[in-house]
Amino acid sequence: MITVIGTGTGAPLDAAARAAVRGAALVVGGLRHLEAAEVPADVRRVVLGPLTPALEAIEQARVARPAIEDEAEGRSAVTTPPARIVVLASGDPGFFGIVRALADRFGPDALDVRPGVSSVATAFARVGIPWDDAVVVSAHGRHLRTAVNACRAHPKVAVLTGPGSGPAELGAELARRTATRTLIVATALGDPARERVERVTPAEAAARDWGTAVGVVLCLDEDRAVTTAARTVAGPRTGPGQWALDEDEFAHRDSMITKFEVRALALARLGPRVGDLVWDVGAGSGSVAVECARLGAAVTAVEKTADGIERIRANAAAHGVDVLAVHGAAPTVLSDLADPDAVFVGGGGRELPAIVTACARRARRAVVVSLAALDRVPAVRSALLGAGFDCDGVLLQSSRLAPLPGDVTRLAATNPVFLLWGTRPAAPGVGPSGSTSFTEGVVQ
Numbered sequence: 001m002i003t004v005i006g007t008g009t010g011a012p013l014d015a016a017a018r019a020a021v022r023g024a025a026l027v028v029g030g031l032r033h034l035e036a037a038e039v040p041a042d043v044r045r046v047v048l049g050p051l052t053p054a055l056e057a058i059e060q061a062r063v064a065r066p067a068i069e070d071e072a073e074g075r076s077a078v079t080t081p082p083a084r085i086v087v088l089a090s091g092d093p094g095f096f097g098i099v100r101a102l103a104d105r106f107g108p109d110a111l112d113v114r115p116g117v118s119s120v121a122t123a124f125a126r127v128g129i130p131w132d133d134a135v136v137v138s139a140h141g142r143h144l145r146t147a148v149n150a151c152r153a154h155p156k157v158a159v160l161t162g163p164g165s166g167p168a169e170l171g172a173e174l175a176r177r178t179a180t181r182t183l184i185v186a187t188a189l190g191d192p193a194r195e196r197v198e199r200v201t202p203a204e205a206a207a208r209d210w211g212t213a214v215g216v217v218l219c220l221d222e223d224r225a226v227t228t229a230a231r232t233v234a235g236p237r238t239g240p241g242q243w244a245l246d247e248d249e250f251a252h253r254d255s256m257i258t259k260f261e262v263r264a265l266a267l268a269r270l271g272p273r274v275g276d277l278v279w280d281v282g283a284g285s286g287s288v289a290v291e292c293a294r295l296g297a298a299v300t301a302v303e304k305t306a307d308g309i310e311r312i313r314a315n316a317a318a319h320g321v322d323v324l325a326v327h328g329a330a331p332t333v334l335s336d337l338a339d340p341d342a343v344f345v346g347g348g349g350r351e352l353p354a355i356v357t358a359c360a361r362r363a364r365r366a367v368v369v370s371l372a373a374l375d376r377v378p379a380v381r382s383a384l385l386g387a388g389f390d391c392d393g394v395l396l397q398s399s400r401l402a403p404l405p406g407d408v409t410r411l412a413a414t415n416p417v418f419l420l421w422g423t424r425p426a427a428p429g430v431g432p433s434g435s436t437s438f439t440e441g442v443v444q
Helices: 015-022 029-038 050-061 099-105 119-127 143-151 166-174 203-208 260-270 287-294 306-318 332-336 353-362 373-385
Strands: 002-006 026-029 045-048 067-073 074-080 085-089 111-115 135-138 154-160 182-187 196-200 212-218 278-281 300-302 324-327 344-345 366-369 390-396 399-404 408-413 417-423
Touching: 002 015, 002 099, 002 287, 015 029, 015 045, 015 085, 026 029, 026 050, 029 045, 029 085, 029 278, 045 050, 050 085, 050 099, 099 111, 119 154, 119 182, 119 196, 119 212, 135 143, 143 154, 143 166, 143 278, 143 300, 166 203, 166 212, 182 203, 196 203, 260 344, 260 390, 260 417, 278 287, 278 353, 287 306, 287 344, 300 306, 306 324, 332 353, 332 390, 344 353, 353 366, 353 373, 366 373, 373 390, 373 417
Parallel strands: 002 085, 002 111, 026 045, 026 085, 135 154, 278 300, 278 344, 300 324, 344 366
Antiparallel strands: 067 074, 154 212, 182 196, 182 212, 366 417, 390 417, 399 408
């Protein structure tokens, strides 16, 4: 059995945990955990750094070993039981922690997990805020972009930090993209002498050297961080009950809005989700931008008209989501934006192929283009294929029920629209995004 003990945030080991350490043949943990646990001198230690050597040491210790014992009729081989193993881990080792790797390698039945209080729970407790509706993102050993996008899109986010992905880096990214976030930086949680919990703006966070003792940063839209609504399901706010909303759900000018039939398929091909960044280029009323934000993505809407920018902001506010509205003409204005996961391009004009090309060069996953003019389809398709995307598309033609006098109904045809989409082929051997890392539950 592998006993995995979560040390919590500074709490001393209890009597049962100390007994487990004393009775172990192998104790694995960070140097500070091993020192605090007072591991006996005759017990083998493995200091956690890279994970693979620790897993291999555990594997070797678990192998039953042959032994020799005397019997009346001579010496015979017997088998000794596997060594008792203890793994010491920060916080709750089942929460972005080493339990995942241990269960994958040795199976859940081989583990006796004794969790401590996670740094996320402790940080929220320090500021008196419930966290059952928080988004929790690990930036430890991972690119910071997912955490930044989650912080832009959601009012309550906890970011588990790491080297190069701390409060300064997070603050620098957010300061350029949102004006409504407060960062709560938790340093040395559980250490009576060093613990600090500080409220700062993203710009203030970016300007400081925070050292290496920060384990978690809370990113809050404080006007929306605490609600009185009772919850049934933990995690971020429940997704929308419906999408592809009717056009009259948005302010728009002269019916210049992506129709809901088109929007439904566009959303399916964009696949917006928590941690993504989506561009809506030529956003008009921002209906696609708002819908992507309602589905949990961070969204930047690009629009060249000043009145369009105001409509985008009004529609985002009406639906309770954050959309960064950028006033300017594509493709020029795109150079200042963070790389997107997916892009929706609406409208038309002679610049459309150049806009699609610029978007396709930057998009990580998909580009979806809506256009009415048949003549521009070949150029858009060529732009997507030229950027290395797989390309497909449809002509959408729909007829809606419309009332007639006498309590009868007819079919009213909408204008046909071409929807083309390009998807970036997965690189050979590349799996899901993000690298393996253990923030809580190992060395923190």
